[in-house]
Amino acid sequence: MSKIELKHIDKFYGKNHVLKDLNLTIEDGDFMTLLGPSGCGKTTTLRVVSGLEKPQNGFIYMDGKEIVNAAEAYYAPPSQRNLNLVFQSYALWPHMTVFENVSFGLKIKKIPSAEIEKMVASALERMQIGQYAKRYPTELSGGQQQRVAIARAIVSEPRLLLLDEPLSNLDAKLRVDMRSELKRLHHDTGSTIIYVTHDQVEALTMSTKIALFREGELVQVDKPLELYDNPCDLYTADFIGNPSINFVEASGTAGASGLSVDGVMGRLEFSREDMTPEAPASGDLKLVLGIRPEQITISREKTDAAQVEARVYAGMPAGSETLVSVRVGEKLITVKELGSTHYAGDETVYLSYPPKKVNVFDASTKRLIKYSR
Numbered sequence: 001m002s003k004i005e006l007k008h009i010d011k012f013y014g015k016n017h018v019l020k021d022l023n024l025t026i027e028d029g030d031f032m033t034l035l036g037p038s039g040c041g042k043t044t045t046l047r048v049v050s051g052l053e054k055p056q057n058g059f060i061y062m063d064g065k066e067i068v069n070a071a072e073a074y075y076a077p078p079s080q081r082n083l084n085l086v087f088q089s090y091a092l093w094p095h096m097t098v099f100e101n102v103s104f105g106l107k108i109k110k111i112p113s114a115e116i117e118k119m120v121a122s123a124l125e126r127m128q129i130g131q132y133a134k135r136y137p138t139e140l141s142g143g144q145q146q147r148v149a150i151a152r153a154i155v156s157e158p159r160l161l162l163l164d165e166p167l168s169n170l171d172a173k174l175r176v177d178m179r180s181e182l183k184r185l186h187h188d189t190g191s192t193i194i195y196v197t198h199d200q201v202e203a204l205t206m207s208t209k210i211a212l213f214r215e216g217e218l219v220q221v222d223k224p225l226e227l228y229d230n231p232c233d234l235y236t237a238d239f240i241g242n243p244s245i246n247f248v249e250a251s252g253t254a255g256a257s258g259l260s261v262d263g264v265m266g267r268l269e270f271s272r273e274d275m276t277p278e279a280p281a282s283g284d285l286k287l288v289l290g291i292r293p294e295q296i297t298i299s300r301e302k303t304d305a306a307q308v309e310a311r312v313y314a315g316m317p318a319g320s321e322t323l324v325s326v327r328v329g330e331k332l333i334t335v336k337e338l339g340s341t342h343y344a345g346d347e348t349v350y351l352s353y354p355p356k357k358v359n360v361f362d363a364s365t366k367r368l369i370k371y372s373r
């Protein structure tokens, strides 16, 4: 078991309020990614969980047992928290070989040496560094050292693993390989993992849940695809997804039956069942539509009255996919197509998209008021 609960956590550095009333539950077996831009408090959260930082307010429970109670100035020391931690800046012991670095903790636990050999070989294999077992850290590149640090953390298959941007020093191809290794490790061991990154693709591909931060506050905690499909506000919608979601202004009228929308992307009608609890009951509204680039289809022929006329601004074929930037009125919209297609600048095209997939935000509150289904 490794369930972590953070309740009402406040952390200040001097006057800088870096964690603001943080409430987050990480269930046993979750791969929870803390996601957000630089400086939003992700690493601080990890340090607070690990015991390297003491929050000024709040409680932390590990499997129901209190490990932090700031009101009573109780902070269980890191050694009693039973977790393994890998930082962005990893510290390997320079006088030990890779094998010795990775096996050190196992020797301390007095595991028989034949077993240690097997466990280390498996961890090094996973990180694709088996051939470097006899080398010293100074004989390795930064990325190789980082993989040794991960191998050292995962070798004992800890119940709770904290990883702070562990793939940041790796090149793009290796990063993709390591993502699948970490995901597989999670599948094989069922460990609880708390993972820090500012890379939303990393978060979407690996996690069972994502906690999105902004300036020390949690904005949304959800399963990756729920976060992608139904971001709770414009900030989240903009942060998640690459290429970014298209935002298009529109006007609307809410009523008992639902929401009528009008704008450059056409007229749309949504029923009350599609609307979030935050949707206004009635009235005229300024809206922002969120339409993902892959939801839009481009055609050279007009075959349906609902299609929206557009003019190609730039077509960008890239082998497996084509990004097309088009103008609808004054607005630039990105469309993503599978495969490579050539579009000429200023060519007239027609766009269609499934209205049920559109997110609608209230422009004044910036909150989601209509789900994508």
Ligand SMILES: Nc1ncnc2c1ncn2[C@@H]1O[C@H](COP(=O)(O)OP(=O)(O)OP(=O)(O)O)[C@@H](O)[C@H]1O
Pocket (backbone or CB within 6 Å): 013, 016, 018, 036, 037, 038, 039, 040, 041, 042, 043, 044, 045, 198
């Ligand atoms: N030891 C410290 N002393 C003072 N301020 C700190 C300290 N550590 C972090 N901060 C500040 O706290 C805020 C949150 O930092 P934190 O490292 O948690 O952000 P982060 O989201 O992990 O960012 P990054 O992705 O850049 O690592 C930042 O404003 C940072 O400058």
